[in-house]
Amino acid sequence: MEEIDLVIIGAGPTGMFASFCAGLREINSVTLESLDTYGGQMLELYPEKEVYDVMAVPKMLSKDLSNKMYEQSQTFKRRFEFNSKVTDIIPQSDKRLAVEVNGEKKYLAKSVLICGGVGDFHPNKLNAEGEDEYNGKGVYYSVKSIDDFKDKTVAVIGGGDSAFDYQMQIASVCKNTYIIQHNNTFKAAESSVDAVKRDAKAKIIMNTDVKKINGDGNNVKSIEVFDNSSKKDYTIDVDAVIIAIGYKVNPSLFKSLNVETDKRYIKVDHNYKTSVDGVYAAGDMANVSDEPKFALIAVGGSEAYIAINNIKKYISPNASLFGGHSSSLNL
Ligand SMILES: Cc1cc2nc3c(=O)[nH]c(=O)nc-3n(C[C@H](O)[C@H](O)[C@H](O)COP(=O)(O)OP(=O)(O)OC[C@H]3O[C@@H](n4cnc5c(N)ncnc54)[C@H](O)[C@@H]3O)c2cc1C
Structure with a gap:
């Protein structure tokens, strides 16, 4: 196992800012991310x-902001895996922490900062015939690039905020859009539902299941749906x-780590320390007991800042808690 001062788990906004702060405080760290x-x-x-x-x-596309955060994290040449x-x-008997990566013990760390957000997330599948075959050939689980949908007829399946958000993001470039919901209610905000209803190129289909996704081997061509009201099957070209x-x-x-939790959060104190020595948590996954949680990018960043300074003090007790203003640096 490689000995290291700090393992940061997660390269979301909190983990990226934590990596920058670790550089600021000259902590030898690595940031581990399950996604690619x-x-x-x-x-x-x-x-x-x-x-x-x-x-x-004032305003920035989320993907551009994410790139900027990564760029900032590299101010001090941080390692990301x-x-x-x-x-x-x-936890080891000498208070260090063995960190297992993809099933193998890889790091022996003095401290760990968990920035795992909402965890390891995977989109729910529709389980329709053809879904796996056309994944990446016309079947999507989010909107990564609006250009993917230019001049296309697109069916968005679902009735929550994400489905309506996706429709509204792509509507201006699409030929037509459908929103298809399996029952008769929407969970999305009323204002979003109203906006889609006003869109002349959008059609909302309720109480309808998507059974099959058809294509020509390379691209999606249509979907087969079942109308639960009329009990009829029909095909929509998309x-x-x-x-x-x-x-x-x-x-x-983590099975060997007995941290206290509260609902879906890891419980932390005001220093973002968990109930286990050397283990800290910040961002969407952590919460100070009994306080409301603001799951936001800027909040995760400020929690990461506090956590990293406390980690510095934990691994180097003679260090000061506050590392000084970055404006004093001459990089
Ligand atoms: C649709 C939507 C819109 C939003 N809009 C805004 C907005 O406008 N403004 C705002 O401030 N916030 C917004 N948010 C919230 C914001 O995105 C979150 O608060 C923020 O992403 C939390 O950052 P995080 O780093 O704590 O967690 P995440 O972004 O969830 O990142 C956690 C990372 O940890 C990784 N990970 C998890 N477990 C492991 C593991 N065991 N090993 C390795 N890696 C692991 C995950 O793969 C992930 O990459 C929005 C959220 C959503 C869903």
């Missing part, structure tokens, strides 16, 4: 949406299908 890239929810769930509530950034899922954290029926979230708790 950085960005977390920003890049996986809403890369084409504008974000307005990050300090000093992708396709590296942390599968366990095993070029793409976006399946937006939620995510399976695995909260990434």
Whole structure:
């Protein structure tokens, strides 16, 4: 196992800012991410949406903001390892932590900062015939690039905020869109439903299941649906299908690590320390007991800042808690 001061779990916005802060405090760290890239929810769930509530950034596409955060994390040349899922954290008798990556013990760390967000997330499948065959050939689970849908007829499956968000993101470039919901209610915000209803090129189909996705081997060509009201099957010609029926979230708790939790959160104190020495948590996955949680990019960043400074003090007790202003640096 490689000895290291700090393992940061997750390369979402919190983990990226934590990596930058670790550089600021000269902590030898590595950041491990189970996906093949950085960005977390920003890049996986809403890369084409504008974000307005990050300090000093009046407005920026989520994917661009994510790139900027990664760039900032590299100010101090931080190590990131992708396709590296942390599968366990095993406390050792000398208080260090063995960090298991993809099932193998890889790091012996003095401290760990868990920035796992909503956990390891995977989109729910529709389980329609043809779904796997056309995954990446017209079947999507989010909108990664609006250009993928240019001049296409697109069916968005689902009735929640994500389905309506996706429709609204792509509507201006599409030929036509459908929103297809399996029952008669929507969970999406009323304003979004009203906006889609006003869109002349959009059609909402209720109480209808998608049974099959057809194609020519290379691209989606149509979907077969079953109308639960009329009990009739019919076919709709489409070029793409976006399946937006939620995510399976695995909260990434580690079997050998007995941290206290509260609902879906890892409990932390005001220093973002968990109930286990050397283990800290920040961002969407962590919460100070009994306080409301603001699951936001800027909040995760400030939690990461506090956690890293406390980690510095934990691994180097003679160090000061506050590392000084970055404006004093001359990089
Ligand atoms: C549709 C939508 C719109 C949003 N809009 C805004 C907005 O406008 N403004 C705003 O401030 N916030 C917004 N948010 C919330 C914001 O995205 C989250 O608060 C933020 O992403 C949390 O960052 P995080 O780094 O804590 O977690 P995440 O972004 O979830 O990142 C966690 C990372 O950890 C990785 N991971 C998890 N478990 C492991 C493991 N065991 N090993 C290795 N890696 C692991 C995951 O793969 C992921 O990449 C929005 C969220 C959604 C869903």
